[in-house]
Amino acid sequence: MPQIKVPVEWLREYVDIDVPVSELARLLHMSGTEVDKVERAGDPWDKVWVGRIAALERHPDADKLFLATVDYGLGRIKTVVTGATNLVVGAVVPYAETGATVRDGHGDGIAMMTLEPRKMRGILSEGMVLSAKELGLGADHEGILLLDAALPVGAALGDVLGESVLHIELQPNRPDCMGILGIAREVAAITGRAVHEPAVDALEFGSLGDALTIRIEDETACTRFAAALLTGVRTGPSPEWMQRRLQAAGMRAIDVIVDITNYVMLELGQPLHGYDADRLAGRTLAARQAAIGERLRTLDGVDRALPAGTLVIADGRRALGIAGILGGEDSEIRPDTTTVALECASFEGRGIGRTATTLGLGAQSTASRRFALTLSPELVPLALGRAVRLLREHAGASVAGAVDVHPQPRPVATVRLPVADIARVLGVGTTAEEATDALSRLGFGVGRAGDVLVATAPPLRTDIAIPEDLIEEIARITGYDRIPTRIPDGPLPVHEPHPLPELRERVRDLLVGFGLTETVSYSLIDPAWLAQLTADGSPIAPAPLCVQNPTSTAQSAPRPTLRASLLDTARHNLRHEPGIAIFEIAPAYLPRVADLPEERWTVAILLAGKAETASWLGPDRLYGLPDAAAIMDGLTRAVRLPRPTRVPGAAGLHPGRSETRSADDQTLAVWGQLDPSVAARWDLPAESFVIELDLATMLSCAGRGAASAPPRYPAALRDLAIVVEDGQAYDDVQQAILDAGKGLVISVALLDRYRGPQVAAGHTSYAVRLVFRSPDATLTDADVDRSVKRITGKLLHQLGATIR
Amino acid sequence: LKGVLYSFARQAFGGERQVRFRPDYFPFTEPSAEISIDCFICNGAGCRTCGGSGWLEMGGAGMVHPNVLRNAGYDPTRYQGFAFGCGIERVHMLRSGTPDIRLYEQNDLRYLETTS
Numbered sequence: 056m057p058q059i060k061v062p063v064e065w066l067r068e069y070v071d072i073d074v075p076v077s078e079l080a081r082l083l084h085m086s087g088t089e090v091d092k093v094e095r096a097g098d099p100w101d102k103v104w105v106g107r108i109a110a111l112e113r114h115p116d117a118d119k120l121f122l123a124t125v126d127y128g129l130g131r132i133k134t135v136v137t138g139a140t141n142l143v144v145g146a147v148v149p150y151a152e153t154g155a156t157v158r159d160g161h162g163d164g165i166a167m168m169t170l171e172p173r174k175m176r177g178i179l180s181e182g183m184v185l186s187a188k189e190l191g192l193g194a195d196h197e198g199i200l201l202l203d204a205a206l207p208v209g210a211a212l213g214d215v216l217g218e219s220v221l222h223i224e225l226q227p228n229r230p231d232c233m234g235i236l237g238i239a240r241e242v243a244a245i246t247g248r249a250v251h252e253p254a255v256d257a258l259e260f261g262s263l264g265d266a267l268t269i270r271i272e273d274e275t276a277c278t279r280f281a282a283a284l285l286t287g288v289r290t291g292p293s294p295e296w297m298q299r300r301l302q303a304a305g306m307r308a309i310d311v312i313v314d315i316t317n318y319v320m321l322e323l324g325q326p327l328h329g330y331d332a333d334r335l336a337g338r339t340l341a342a343r344q345a346a347i348g349e350r351l352r353t354l355d356g357v358d359r360a361l362p363a364g365t366l367v368i369a370d371g372r373r374a375l376g377i378a379g380i381l382g383g384e385d386s387e388i389r390p391d392t393t394t395v396a397l398e399c400a401s402f403e404g405r406g407i408g409r410t411a412t413t414l415g416l417g418a419q420s421t422a423s424r425r426f427a428l429t430l431s432p433e434l435v436p437l438a439l440g441r442a443v444r445l446l447r448e449h450a451g452a453s454v455a456g457a458v459d460v461h462p463q464p465r466p467v468a469t470v471r472l473p474v475a476d477i478a479r480v481l482g483v484g485t486t487a488e489e490a491t492d493a494l495s496r497l498g499f500g501v502g503r504a505g506d507v508l509v510a511t512a513p514p515l516r517t518d519i520a521i522p523e524d525l526i527e528e529i530a531r532i533t534g535y536d537r538i539p540t541r542i543p544d545g546p547l548p549v550h551e552p553h554p555l556p557e558l559r560e561r562v563r564d565l566l567v568g569f570g571l572t573e574t575v576s577y578s579l580i581d582p583a584w585l586a587q588l589t590a591d592g593s594p595i596a597p598a599p600l601c602v603q604n605p606t607s608t609a610q611s612a613p614r615p616t617l618r619a620s621l622l623d624t625a626r627h628n629l630r631h632e633p634g635i636a637i638f639e640i641a642p643a644y645l646p647r648v649a650d651l652p653e654e655r656w657t658v659a660i661l662l663a664g665k666a667e668t669a670s671w672l673g674p675d676r677l678y679g680l681p682d683a684a685a686i687m688d689g690l691t692r693a694v695r696l697p698r699p700t701r702v703p704g705a706a707g708l709h710p711g712r713s714e715t716r717s718a719d720d721q722t723l724a725v726w727g728q729l730d731p732s733v734a735a736r737w738d739l740p741a742e743s744f745v746i747e748l749d750l751a752t753m754l755s756c757a758g759r760g761a762a763s764a765p766p767r768y769p770a771a772l773r774d775l776a777i778v779v780e781d782g783q784a785y786d787d788v789q790q791a792i793l794d795a796g797k798g799l800v801i802s803v804a805l806l807d808r809y810r811g812p813q814v815a816a817g818h819t820s821y822a823v824r825l826v827f828r829s830p831d832a833t834l835t836d837a838d839v840d841r842s843v844k845r846i847t848g849k850l851l852h853q854l855g856a857t858i859r
Numbered sequence: 860l861k862g863v864l865y866s867f868a869r870q871a872f873g874g875e876r877q878v879r880f881r882p883d884y885f886p887f888t889e890p891s892a893e894i895s896i897d898c899f900i901c902n903g904a905g906c907r908t909c910g911g912s913g914w915l916e917m918g919g920a921g922m923v924h925p926n927v928l929r930n931a932g933y934d935p936t937r938y939q940g941f942a943f944g945c946g947i948e949r950v951h952m953l954r955s956g957t958p959d960i961r962l963y964e965q966n967d968l969r970y971l972e973t974t975s
Contacts, residue, residue, distance in 0.1 A: 087882030092912075226884035480890070480922055480939065482861075523925060527890035531882035535892065538880070541862040574966040624966045632968050 057424050058091070059321075061221040061238050062303035069239035069251050075207070075214035080221060082245050087531045088232065089224045096218035096303065098158065098191040103212040104128060105202060106150030106184065108142055117176040123184060125150045128209015136180035141198035148199050149185040149212050160189045160196045192217070220303055228518040230404075230428035234324025235304075237515070244496040244532055253322065255440040256447065258283060260459040265338060267396055269458045272343035276366045277378065279401040279432040280342050281459040283443050284332060285452040288312065288395045290388065294449055306421070312388050312395065315445045317421075325399065325430060325438035326422035328368070329388050330375065332396040337371025340398055342378055349374060352384045365410050368398065379407040379426035380416055395452065399439040404429030432461065433514035468512040472522040475506060480526050483537050493532035494525065555656065558694070558754050559640055562658055565693050569686055571636045571660065576620040578641065579610035584619035588707045590732045595706045600646050613644035613652060617659035618707065618745060622729075622737040625661050629739065634664030634678060640750075656750035660686060663734075663743035680712055680728060683744040687726055690748070695758030699723050701786055707733055708745065718756040724748040770828040771839050774806070776859035777850060778820045781810070785821055787854060792825065795849035799834070799842045802826045813859075820859055860920055860941035864894045868917060871950060872899050879914060888921025888942060899953075908953075915953060918945025 063076055072079055080090040106127035114120035114136060123135045123142055127150045135150075142148070151157050151170055159168045172181045183189070188196040190212075206215050213219065223238065231237045236253065243250045260281070267284045271277045292298070293314035301308050304321050308314050312329050320326045332338065345351075345361035351374045352358045359377075361367065367374040376382035379402045388395065408427035411417040417424070436459065446452040477485040490508060491501045498513035512519035519525070530538070563573065579602065588595040596615035605611035614620060617639050628635050638660040644652035662678040669675045690696070699716035705725035713727025726746040734743045777788055789803050807822040814820045825846075827839050850856040865878045876896045883893035894917045898909035905911040920943035925935035933940075948963045955974055957963075962970045 085879075085881050087884070089883075228884050228886075521889070521925060523889040523922070527882070530890050535880050535882060538861055540865050542866060543863065572968060572971050574971070575963070576966055577964070627966070628968045635968065637966075637968075 056227070057225045057233060057428065059223050059225065059233060059235075059238075060094075060303070060305045061223055061235055062300060063219045063221065065235055065300045065303065065322075066221075066239055066242065069236055069253065070243045070246075071248050072242065072246075074246075075210055076219045076221075077211070077214050079242065083221070083223070083238070083241060085535070086241065086245050087226070088229075088238065088241050089226075091222040091224050094220045094222060095213050096220065099156070100190070100211070100213045100217065102155035103149055103151045103157070103185070103190075105206045105208050105210045105212060105215060106148055107208045108144050108146045108148060108184075111142055111144050114176060114178065116178075120176065122178060125182070125184060126208060127152070128207075131209075133181045134179070135182055135184055136175040136178055137184055137199070139184065139186075139199045141201070142184070145204075146199075147202040147204050147206055147208070149190060149202065149216075150182055151185055151189075152182040155182070157183065157185060157189045158191050160186055164188045164191070164194065164196075218303065227428055230425065230430050230517060231324065231515040233425045233428065233430075234320070235322050237324055240498060244493075244498075247496060253441055254444055255437060256444040256454070258436065258440050258443060258454070258457040260436070260457050263456045263458055266455060267332060267335075267458065268337070268339045269398075269460050270339065270341040270343075271460050271462065272341055273366060274462050276344070276403050276406050277342035277400055278403065278463065279435050279459070279461045280340075280398070281400070281435050281439050281457065281461075282340060282396050282398045283439055283457040284455040285395045285397060285443065285446055286393065286455050287451050287453045288393055288446065289451040290390050290392060291450075293318075297449075310388070311450045312392075312446065315442055315449065316397075318445065319438050319442045320422065320425070323434060323438045323441060324425055325434035326379070326425060327397055327399045327438055327442055328376065328382060330370075330386055330396045330398065331388055331392040332394040333392075334386075335370040335375075335396060336373070339371045340375075340396060341369050342366060342400060343369055345374060351377065353377065353381045354384055354387070355381070356384065359414065362410070362413050364406065365414075366402065366406060368400075377410065377414070377416075378402060380411050380414070380420050380423040394455075395446070397439065397442060397446070399435045399442070401430055401432040401435055402426050429517060431515045431517045432465065435459070435461075467514070468516075468519045470510050470512070470519060470522055470525055471504075472508045472510060472525045473506055474508060476522060477526055477529060480523065481530050481538055482541065483539055485529060485533065489533060490525075490529045493529045496532060497528055499525075499528075554754055555750060558750060558757065559656060561694070562690065562748075562750070562753075563640055565690060566638045566658075566660065566686075569689060571638045571686075574621070574624050574637050574639050575641075576624055576639060577610055578613055578644070579605070580612055580614045580619055581609045582612040583608075584623070585612075585615070587736050588616070588618055588622075588733060590707075590730045596643075597646050599644060600652055615645050615652075616643050616747075617641055617657050618747065621659050621661045621745070622733075622739065625663055625743070626738050629664055632664070633668050633675075634662075634666055636660075636662050636666070636678070658746075658748040658750060660746040661743065662686075663739050677740070677742060678744060679742065680744065683726060683728075683746055686746060687724070694753055695760055696723070696753065697756055697758060698790075699756075703784075718752060721752040721755070722749055723752045723756070766828055766830065768829060768831075768833045770801070770826050771834050771836075773825045773827065773839060773843055774822065775825065775843070775847075776809075776820050776822045777856050778814055778818050778859050779854055779856045781817050781819050783819070783854060783856075788821055788850065788856065789823075791849050791853050791856075792823070792846050795846040796825065796827070796842050799827045799829060799838070800825055800846070801828050860892075860922070860943065863941075864917075864920060864943060868894065868896050871954060872896055877903065883919055883921075885919055885921060887924050887927050888919075889924045891919065891921035893919055894943070894945075917950070918943060920944070 080093050084090045104127040106125040108123050109126040110124035112122050126132050156167050156169045158164050159166045184199045186196045187193040187200045225232050269280050269282050271280050290310050293311040298308035306317050316327045345365040345367050349361045366378040368376045368378050375386035404427050411423040474487045494501050494510050500511035502509040586592045599612040599615045601612045625635050640658050642654040643657045646652050665675050666678045667676040699718045702715045704710050705713045705715045709728035709730050716724045729743040729745050731741040734741055792803050804824045809820040847858050868878045869876050879895045880892055883891045885891045895914040897903040898913050898915050900906050900908045903913035905913050909915050923940045923942050928935040948960055
């Protein structure tokens with residue numbers, strides 16, 4: 056954001072200010088002109104106030120001393136013993152309280168002293184009333200500095216006296232504020248005062264014949280180009296007041312001609328450049344694009360190649376400067392210059408900004424910081440007329456004439472604003488009169504057509520185009536504090552359910568409840584990571600889209616899986632943590648043909664290292680498959696997921712200790728132990744566990760709970776030992792039992808798995824406990840036997856299983 | 860807009876918070892505003908947290924610019940809306956005392972476990 060320094064003393068030239076500086080800063084700040092800080096020039100004056108002599112008497116024990124009772128506001132009153140003879144009751148004076156640091160008036164006026172209470176001839180004196188010397192304001196130490204009687208008692212002295220500079224940070228839509236006069240207009244609008252326009256020469260623009268020719272060769276990049284020809288110019292130092300103001304605003308004083316161009320730039324926000332007219336080849340100034348390969352040695356001594364798209368100011372033979380940014384070394388005014396071509400132009404801002412950035416000159420060039428915002432072309436004749444006047448007055452110049460090339464003047468911006476719209480947008484009623492007053496203060500011309508205001512923007516404002524722009528101007532002048540503070544209300548809105556975000560939040564809370572910590576990592580990852588998630592380097596997910604111009608390859612592909620990010624997070628943390636249990640909920644981006652990636656919200660969980668560290672309760676315990684299973688189980692139950700289809704194995708996971716679960720042909724989850732070679736590649740323990748769930752699939756098969764009364768009839772238990780061939784999945788056994796025992800079997804629990812001499816070779820025995828219950832009646836043994844028979848029959852037919 | 864922002868500021872930082880709503884500029888809102896709260900560390904006196912100003916900037920806001928509404932397919936003569944944005948890390952930093960914004964992207968358990 057562009058910044059300018061506004062010395063208050065200079066600001067006062069254009070607008071009367073009767074409020075303390077801190078109040079001025081607040082008024083500007085609250086109307087949209089951001090005041091970063093108020094810098095005081097000179098001595099700090101901490102704890103120095105505006106005081107009033109409330110009472111005065113002679114010191115009882117000292118002929119030359121007086122006792123002054125000083126009131127310095129807010130009920131604060133102190134007695135001071137002083138030798139000054141110029142005090143009277145009612146005098147307004149600077150009062151420094153105990154602890155303040157001021158200049159020592161008795162010495163050279165440079166050393167500082169800190170005030171402490173002191174008895175003077177037996178009477179306690181607290182603080183001091185000050186002379187100009189003690190304030191660092193001059194040499195006078197004959198008496199106390201008498202202040203303007205109208206100053207507010209109790210105000211901080213720095214607020215009402217001395218030099219202050221406002222540091223203002225401007226918004227890019229207000230290039231008209233890039234000059235002190237622009238700020239003055241704002242102050243005038245806020246305080247309702249008039250602006251004192253600076254004295255400007257009214258130039259007559261015509262032709263200068265051969266004496267000076269102006270040309271715009273790129274009308275898009277340069278919208279206006281004017282120049283004045285001045286003779287009899289004397290170089291030398293500029294007046295002391297100008298040098299002081301330049302310095303207060305942060306620029307160096309150099310020479311009267313350069314100083315005047317800088318002064319006008321600071322004053323009006325419009326840069327200008329002076330050339331030695333006698334040294335212009337062909338007595339021509341042109342705004343043109345740099346030729347291919349053209350070079351220029353700029354003022355700072357650097358020989359630069361001018362990139363394509365650089366606008367230059369050139370004479371008949373060569374480039375003299377980079378337009379709007381930096382002049383060339385050779386084009387400067389010299390001590391022997393007598394005829395000056397003073398150029399003032401308006402440029403399209405973005406081109407200037409781009410060139411400044413490409414050349415790395417943006418920060419140094421005060422001119423480019425202004426031009427980059429696209430100034431109003433109406434500033435050109437104003438700035439030129441002002442500079443010419445100052446050059447006449449202070450550099451002995453005479454005006455030979457002026458030219459102005461303005462091929463496409465912008466039409467004046469006129470905007471229609473229905474008065475009712477103001478209240479609709481701001482929420483507070485504003486009458487046509489209030490709105491007109493606010494706009495007029497800002498320099499708008501305001502007319503009325505019924506209920507519609509017709510406002511014409513002041514010529515220097517480039518940011519006014521639509522009614523909302525006017526509403527903002529009205530609001531900031533009438534005050535944003537007028538806007539009421541209300542919660543939106545109205546008829547009850549239609550309640551729209553958002554099941555996916557709600558499920559997401561439930562899962563998040565569940566996992567935190569299980570003791571895991573949530574992590575948030577970047578959605579853009581290094582595509583090379585994807586090949587590191589499988590044992591053989593085959594891709595675990597489809598090749599992702601990649602960003603064309605990433606800031607780095609480490610963040611160049613929207614991730615099609617969360618796993619790599621989780622492994623990376625685990626890797627970093629396991630360097631200093633004994634164990635890690637983390638999860639992340641984020642979209643995975645699956646590329647699609649000729650379309651943006653599909654975003655699938657995924658829950659990814661990782662457990663690795665020590666679940667518990669050794670203590671008196673027991674030794675270290677590492678995370679194991681049961682921990683992962685417990686989480687799967689907990690989620691399944693909480694979300695009421697149905698029995699999924701389960702297939703052993705999943706990409707990137709340990710082939711014997713992992714599983715893919717799906718429901719209705721949609722993948723619901725993959726989980727299990729990470730493939731140990733993958734774990735090794737990421738510096739993780741061989742026993743690391745991963746769970747990944749697809750939220751959309753979870754949502755589509757999540758069950759609805761239905762509360763039910765406790766069962767009325769007792770359960771019956773049967774234990775069976777079922778023998779199957781080795782390799783037969785237990786899951787099929789369980790499913791067969793549930794299918795055959797439907798209606799009566801409410802649970803099947805695996806008690807034991809046995810291989811050994813009591814079972815045929817190549818076979819495994821599963822011991823299961825079945826629980827039978829009927830909702831309608833107490834089951835008899837016969838009922839249960841019948842069910843067991845159906846079950847054993849099914850096991851035999853379907854799986855060739857026998858009962859032991 | 861103002862009510863929503865003030866309500867959030869007070870819920871997040873205390874009911875006695877002073878809230879400041881001042882004009883600002885964004886290309887996509889008009890009128891625009893900036894919302895700040897008085898520094899809850901020094902109560903407006905000025906300290907390191909608020910850089911001496913006594914105020915902490917929360918974020919920007921404003922009425923959605925009619926061009927934005929139009930580009931999104933809404934008729935600006937029939938609809939208007941407000942928008943606001945603030946750095947959520949910053950709000951959390953202020954409330955929690957997190958010392959460095961980079962902690963939010965590092966996923967260091969030693970930091971994560973101090974937040975809740």
